[in-house]
Amino acid sequence: MNEADWRAWAEQATTGLGLVDAQLCLTWLNPALAEALALGPRRAIGQPLAALLGEPAVAEQAARARDEQRTVQWRDLRLGEPDRRLDAALQPLGVDRLLLEVHVLAPALADHSPVSASLRGLAHEVKNPLAGLRGAAQLLQRRVGEAELKALAGMVIAEADRLAVLTDRLLYRAGLPLREVLNIHAVLERVVALLEAEPAPLAIRQDYDPSLPELRGDADRLQQLLLNLARNAREAGARTLTLRTRAEHGVRLGERVVRTALRLEVLDDGAGVPAALRDTLFEPLVSGRAEGTGLGLALAREIAHEHGGELRHAGLPGATLFTLWLPLEQG
Template sequence: MDTTKLLNNLVTAVLVIDANLKPCFANAAAEQLLAVANHKLLELRLTDLYQQLGVEEHILRDAVASNQGITVNTAPLITLDGQHHTVDLTLIPIEDQQNLSILELRQVDQQRRIHQQLNMDAQQEAAQFLVRNLAHEIKNPLGGLRGAAQLLSRELESAELKEFTHLIIEQADRLRSLVDRLLGPQRPTQHTEHNIHQVVQKVLKLVEMALPENIHLTRDYDPSIPDILMDADQLQQAVLNIVQNAIQALEKSGGKILIRTRTQHQVTIGTQRYKVVLALSIIDNGPGIPADLLDTLFYPMVTGREEGSGLGLSIAHNIARLHGGRIDCKSAPGQTEFIITLPLQ
């Protein structure tokens, strides 16, 4: 059995380090956690691969040199790209290999995220069930009301009175449109292969036509990402909803929006594990999302803006779900990141 292939299929980040804390092996999960390519990862010392780790350098160095083991639970880890993680750290000496140890870093925040996603999906399904039933109860009498107004309009001769029936019809159509937006896509549609960057480019071309001068868009694409099966129109709508939210967050103060694509390895979505996934990030440096909204952000009719409908993120979440993916949000003052994660074939 190929040991390297076996280690690359682990969710746990595994590195082999020497007494100088220089890695001589790192699996795919370690690359993903530290956000450093394998060739560069093996060129640097361990302490150059992160901003902060909840274990002092001299403790790790002494443990490797003396063939001692270490276990530290829930240690904070800040990677070079500024991402915050919580890990369980284990250092194990390798038998018959002097001054070589295995360092395992197991993300415990990932388990918390999986639990949150399952809980959010259950809440979202319950909300969608309620909305569907409510929509059914609204659309039936609304259709009757509109039909009656049309019939009444034909019987009226006064233009002034007809204006009132036209108003009834217009408002009935507006309410029907709102109900349809509330429902959003409900079932998977026909998926065909498309390039995610072409979808994103269509969105950015659309928003750039009316983009305020104080907001700047930046692209950071991974060109190696293959085409994926998708409903291109639906995904375009999901990305557009998130990008528009970022623009609205920056309208007053101005700022930057970064669109980034990457692949990630050994990622769990719901209850299913995928070897490789696409991670599409929309990042802005705006004021952030209020903490009291983060847990309900993707529910219908939840919004932090007075003029907002609270439908954009709910629809985007549902579209990601229909593609077998998910949407996550990390927000703090100065940085908000929405991540659309989709499985790759």
């Protein structure tokens, strides 16, 4: 993406973005950064970075980012009032320019969950590649003529947007889910489309109960939960994935019994969960793979709990079953 295209994209971005020169002064900022700093562009341009972020130590660390050509990050900076807090990162763009990225933290962030606390450190690593991915997909969509390729580029754009929103909501707003009426089968079909677009896709079997009522929840969160389960299955060597939905009555979820619940099964024929991990399977940073982060299943369980449901595991190698239970009552 050239600079003109990048700036056009950045002007519309909800993440605060700015450019900093070799003297560590701001030379350009987007509207989101102006709002985050509570400064108009005319007042902000030319200001030293340390003054903008309200922390003298920023100057020394920013100089290190410039001189050593590496990214530096700041957590929980306070701007003026105690309740105005932000995270920031500074990334070199050559020897004479740096990219500033700022995320305003919502007050609810003080209530950390174990998973969100673990994920928060990944935020700055995720946001920049997502922005580049989206920009590249936009350019590709404009330039290709084949309808199928345009549709695939559109899918990349939609997923980049979804993940950007999901990352912000998970890491900076305490993970509060939306509560909208949704059709769980529409969410599943979106998951299937994404899985089928990946290299060496799984063979997917769909066994849906068409009589299921709609439920209230966050479609993006539930999609992420299901993608995590499906990709874990593939990494465990699965070749076939079965997605099954049913309604169950009188189901205990936590401390209560719900009259009607959704039972959504994700069954795969992979190697399964190692016996040593079964008791700690859903805990953060627990993984059976050397390169694994151990966050996928922990996040999936957290999303289930946010919706008043549960995620359970059962099965043996060759028949691994994860079951998502969600209340269908419209309270």
